[in-house]
Amino acid sequence: MEQSTREQGPVxxxxxxxxxxxxxxxxxxxxxxxxxxxxxGEMFGIxxxxxxxxxxxxxxxxxxxxxxxxxxxxxxAVLDGRDVHALPAAERRKLWxxxxxxxxxxxxxxxxPVKKVGRHLTESLRKHxxxxxxxxxxxxxxxxxxxxxxxxxxxxxxxxxxxxxxxRQRVVIAMALAGEPSLLIADEPTTALDVTVQKQILDLLARxxxxxxTAIILISHNLAVVAGRAxxxxxxxxxxxxxxxxxxxxxxxPRHPYTEALLASVPQLGDPPHTTLQAIDxxxxxxxxxxPGCRFAPRCRYARDDCRAELPxxxxxxxxxxxxxxxxxxxxx
Amino acid sequence: MAGTxxxxxxPDGDRVLTVTDLVVEFPAGGGQKVHxxxxxxxxxxxxxTLGILGESGCGKTSAGRAVMQLPPPTSGGVTFxxxxxxxxxxxxxxxxxxxxxxxxxxxxxxxxxxxxxKDLVAEGPSVWGGKPDRKRIEEVLEAVGLDPAxxxxxxxxxxxxxxCQRVCIARALMLDPRVLICDEPVSSLDxxxxxxxxxxxxxxxxxxxxxxxxxxxxxxxxxxxxxRIMVMYLGKVxxxxxxxxxxxxxxxxxxxxxxxxxxEAGAEExxxxxxxxxxxxxxxxxxxxxxxxxxxxxxxxxxxEEPKLRRAAGGHHVACHHADV
Numbered sequence: 001m002e003q004s005t006r007e008q009g010p011v012x013x014x015x016x017x018x019x020x021x022x023x024x025x026x027x028x029x030x031x032x033x034x035x036x037x038x039x040x041g042e043m044f045g046i047x048x049x050x051x052x053x054x055x056x057x058x059x060x061x062x063x064x065x066x067x068x069x070x071x072x073x074x075x076x077a078v079l080d081g082r083d084v085h086a087l088p089a090a091e092r093r094k095l096w097x098x099x100x101x102x103x104x105x106x107x108x109x110x111x112x113p114v115k116k117v118g119r120h121l122t123e124s125l126r127k128h129x130x131x132x133x134x135x136x137x138x139x140x141x142x143x144x145x146x147x148x149x150x151x152x153x154x155x156x157x158x159x160x161x162x163x164x165x166x167x168r169q170r171v172v173i174a175m176a177l178a179g180e181p182s183l184l185i186a187d188e189p190t191t192a193l194d195v196t197v198q199k200q201i202l203d204l205l206a207r208x209x210x211x212x213x214t215a216i217i218l219i220s221h222n223l224a225v226v227a228g229r230a231x232x233x234x235x236x237x238x239x240x241x242x243x244x245x246x247x248x249x250x251x252x253x254p255r256h257p258y259t260e261a262l263l264a265s266v267p268q269l270g271d272p273p274h275t276t277l278q279a280i281d282x283x284x285x286x287x288x289x290x291x292p293g294c295r296f297a298p299r300c301r302y303a304r305d306d307c308r309a310e311l312p313x314x315x316x317x318x319x320x321x322x323x324x325x326x327x328x329x330x331x332x333x
Numbered sequence: 334m335a336g337t338x339x340x341x342x343x344p345d346g347d348r349v350l351t352v353t354d355l356v357v358e359f360p361a362g363g364g365q366k367v368h369x370x371x372x373x374x375x376x377x378x379x380x381x382t383l384g385i386l387g388e389s390g391c392g393k394t395s396a397g398r399a400v401m402q403l404p405p406p407t408s409g410g411v412t413f414x415x416x417x418x419x420x421x422x423x424x425x426x427x428x429x430x431x432x433x434x435x436x437x438x439x440x441x442x443x444x445x446x447x448x449x450x451k452d453l454v455a456e457g458p459s460v461w462g463g464k465p466d467r468k469r470i471e472e473v474l475e476a477v478g479l480d481p482a483x484x485x486x487x488x489x490x491x492x493x494x495x496x497c498q499r500v501c502i503a504r505a506l507m508l509d510p511r512v513l514i515c516d517e518p519v520s521s522l523d524x525x526x527x528x529x530x531x532x533x534x535x536x537x538x539x540x541x542x543x544x545x546x547x548x549x550x551x552x553x554x555x556x557x558x559x560x561r562i563m564v565m566y567l568g569k570v571x572x573x574x575x576x577x578x579x580x581x582x583x584x585x586x587x588x589x590x591x592x593x594x595x596x597e598a599g600a601e602e603x604x605x606x607x608x609x610x611x612x613x614x615x616x617x618x619x620x621x622x623x624x625x626x627x628x629x630x631x632x633x634x635x636x637x638e639e640p641k642l643r644r645a646a647g648g649h650h651v652a653c654h655h656a657d658v
Contacts, residue, residue: 195388229596283523
């Protein structure tokens with residue numbers, strides 16, 4: 001991307017990103033050739049089961065995972081015109097402070113139990129923002145108010161254990177927002193929370209997206225969480241993108257058999273009790289020992305010989321792409 | 334959210350399990366007590382599945398475990414197939430527990446990592462001195478959808494989470510139980526595997542003529558598997574509702590809040606009133622109705638008087654002063 005188009009172009013552009021992790025059992029291709037872009041102010045959803053590579057993808061984009069003794073990262077993740085993996089370590093750290101923020105799954109372990117809430121926030125404000133102690137504290141209070149924490153001034157002097165799970169997650173979100181990033185990566189931000197609190201946090205993320213114009217990557221195993229919030233959704237399976245489409249189109253007319261099966265396997269509140277669920281046979285593949293060809297083929301009811309031989313690539317038109325030799329046509333997108 | 338009422342009990346039914354005024358409290362240091370379950374009653378008919386729905390801290394797990402006497406409840410009665418379980422001698426209780434089995438949330442942690450599947454499944458009967466024959470173990474493994482030849486000598490770490498849950502179900506079935514208590518049996522599993530286990534539980538229930546208590550926080554999952562649903566909040570019962578009418582006819586404000594919170598495709602932000610409150614501490618629950626601190630309908634009466642379960646139309650019971658019955 002041209003430097004001059006930085007402000008107009010996508011906030012993130014990922015090109016053929018691969019993360020290979022060396023383990024005792026051989027090399028695991030956790031992320032295996034993923035490309036997509038996230039527009040400014042967009043809510044981009046990534047859905048997948050455990051082992052699909054969705055979290056590794058999020059961390060690789062952020063540069064938390066990079067080439068080292070145990071892993072190899074190839075491809076590009078260009079954030080605001082800067083290739084995250086080409087940056088020197090010091091620059092990358094600066095990027096974490098200002099360009100991109102991350103919200104983790106478990107707010108309890110994301111916060112340091114022996115540091116007060118205020119310290120969590122002022123640390124990066126002072127280091128990256130160069131604020132004075134008093135200014136950082138004032139800004140921290142503002143951030144807590146922004147994420148909907150009542151009595152923000154009092155909360156600054158509390159320890160994480162004095163807050164509920166939902167409040168802790170709000171603090172983690174406030175921390176991620178401290179540097180006014182253009183992209184927020186939320187990795188299963190509500191999985192550790194109760195249903196009623198989950199809704200509050202999702203509402204908060206949606207509000208931040210519209211009020212601050214922050215682009216958000218929402219990673220979740222829960223289709224419904226992503227469905228109601230994201231503009232576009234990517235479905236991951238075994239390290240690759242199975243389908244990428246605008247949320248409405250994806251849920252109305254999935255083209256990849258995995259997406260279709262995943263949607264059908266979730267119990268719906270509208271169905272009568274004791275409805276037999278359309279379970280997907282088998283389990284997600286072991287990514288250290290992947291099948292040849294399409295990775296979903298062993299569990300796919302449409303699979304034919306070519307599926308087992310040749311790995312499908314993303315094809316499609318109108319922003320609705322899918323990696324399948326024999327896409328689902330019923331309900332057509 | 335009172336739920337101290339007993340209007341929803343069915344003394345005329347063919348009840349396999351009857352729980353009355355169950356109280357579970359845990360000491361919390363400093364003379365304080367966690368009021369996990371505060372006087373709930375429920376019954377389970379033969380062949381029925383009762384869903385217990387609630388968020389963390391509502392006492393649903395404590396209630397399930399108290400039925401198993403793991404640990405015995407602080408007070409209240411648990412009658413299983415005509416026998417009162419509280420106060421039984423350990424030997425007599427062990428005898429009863431054969432017929433009352435529990436399936437836990439984390440199937441990997443529930444299995445001894447050093448034992449093989451064949452031994453894990455045979456463990457229950459072998460405690461009773463019998464050595465189950467190979468044929469019986471194979472039969473049960475097949476019933477839960479595992480191939481005996483493949484998993485026979487495997488240990489839990491060689492199985493997926495879904496397979497481990499199948500082993501746990503097989504273990505429970507070896508003792509020919511009458512009642513299966515499932516405590517969040519699918520919440521640690523992947524979405525695609527969750528459906529397999531839910532279907533398996535339905536099949537197993539029909540095949541072995543079981544009754545089931547199904548404890549979970551996911552509304553759609555509970556609705557799918559249950560005949561009747563009991564909604565709990567902070568140790569009390571809010572509502573007892575036939576599962577077919579949960580989505581459309583929920584009466585209690587808390588159940589409605591839960592329904593509104595379910596993430597859905599196409600749901601827009603802000604359809605429900607903004608609701609930032611979180612459950613109060615079970616160390617010091619609110620007086621009167623325990624939901625009143627978060628309830629849009631709350632009045633002075635709710636603080637003073639605990640609502641009791643009242644009968645509504647269609648086998649529906651609700652514990653709220655202001656619900657339209």
